[in-house]
Amino acid sequence: MAALAAAGAAIWALITIVQVTVAFVLAHHTTILAFVFVALLVAGVTGITRAVAGHERRLLRERVHAHARLEKVDAMTGTEFEHFIADLLRTTGFHDVSVTGRSGDRGVDITASSPTGTRVAVxxxxxxxxxxxxxxRNLVGAVHCTYLDHHPVLITNASFTGPALGEASGLVTMIDRERLRAWFAGSPPKLEK
Structure with missing residues (x-):
């Protein structure tokens, strides 16, 4: 008898829960549908955004790979080289990459943050x-006057004179033609302090 009473109470509780749930859904169906619609919309937009970002990263890697040969770099203009280096930085994990522009760059063509957070002035x-x-000297001066929290990096498709290497010693990361070639081959240089 006690088992029958317990089963009846359980059935009664289940019926009550179903009735309350149905009443709630009927009373708030517009709000519930709006919530479901918004949740599906957010999920769709997030998926599309991720797909587009992945596609853009692939296109960037392909564009950099297509130009990552010294003979192509040698044929670039100075501005094209700056944008190419900015893209190269992006493909190696740098973020907040910004080409500063020709006028008023104060000796710095690109600013960026490394994957570990070090800010560089290139x-x-x-x-x-x-x-x-x-x-x-121009780069060191720019960093000490305008880009105080940045590590200076000088990148060239050529080489450096002995005096230039002497000036840079311990202060500036120097990337010459051979280090650039190694970067193209998949060995990016350490651009941090």
Whole structure:
């Protein structure tokens, strides 16, 4: 008898829960449908955004790979080289990459943050002859005056003079033609302090 009473109470509780749920859904069906619609919309937009971002990353890698040859770099203009280096930084995990522009760049062509958070100030020199010491001094001055929390990096498709390397010693990360070639081959240089 007690088992029958317990079963009846359980059935009564289940019926009551179903009735309350149905009443709630009927009373609030518009709100529930709106919530479901918004949740599906957010999920769809998130999926599309992720797909587009993945597609853009693939296109960027393909564009960089297509130009990651020194003979192509040698044929670029200075501005094209700056944008290429910015893309190269992005493909190696740098974020907040910004090409500063020609006028008023104060000796810095690109600013970026490394995957570990170190901020870098990059000067790009696409030229046929070696980079001289005055270019290193310009970059060091720019970092000490305007880009205080950035580590200076000088990237060229050429080489550096002995005095330029001396000026940079311990202060500036220097990327010359050979280090650039290694970067193209999949060995990115350490651009942090």
């Amino acid at each position: 000067q790009c020199k696409r030229q046929s002859g070696p980079v001289r010491a005055d270019r290193v």
